Amino acid sequence: MKVDKTIKRESMYLLIGVVILSAIMEAVFLICGAFDYTVILGNILGGGIAVLNFFLMGITLQKSLIDTELKTAENRMKISQSFRFLMLIIVAVIGGVLPCFNIVAVVIPFFFPRIVMTIRGLKIKDSPKANAETTSESEKDIASSDDEGGDNE
């Protein structure tokens, strides 16, 4: 299955945001005097899982939006959320049990997507250009899918 351009773009934004926020978090640990290798490992684990969680959510969203049945789309999203939440629980428990991870550094990056998306939402609200870009992209997608459909016929 081909991943949608919008999902790739948003995941890239999130990845950049998570890297920046991780750097800030590590700087705070350094200032507090609690910085060691467990913080770095925990940060990599937590940040990686936060980005993976968002990407998986995007893929499920893409699949759900194709569905014509409203109930199927709803159920697909609910099941996906349950499994992704389970993944977060397992990762948090691994971070708590294994001594090579700092539990705080594992858990804090789970909140980074919210911060990044809130900032991004404010930016999009301010610039109508971004909205226009997404609309023109989807119009192109519709046109190309129509052409493909025409070729098949």
Next chain:
Amino acid sequence: MELAIGIILGCCALGAGIAMIAGIGPGIGEGYAVGQACEAIGRQPECKGSVTSTMLMGCAIAESTGIYALVIAILLIFVAPSFLVGVLQGAVA
């Protein structure tokens, strides 16, 4: 002393379990939002890009409610017992 430690551990585990009830909400909310987005795209297919982008942001924000609950539960299981037992032992000593 042992009884007090047992009560602390039991209450921490109970609190973690109760906190995880909040994990149900985001699933229901996201499911409903995606259902409505399907309807919107069905009506206006040219808005697919902007609807997907808005949905992603909405879902990421909605999901953090469940993550708050998860963090509270993890702290209650891994951090709170040792801290509270330490406080209790300090008070007794």
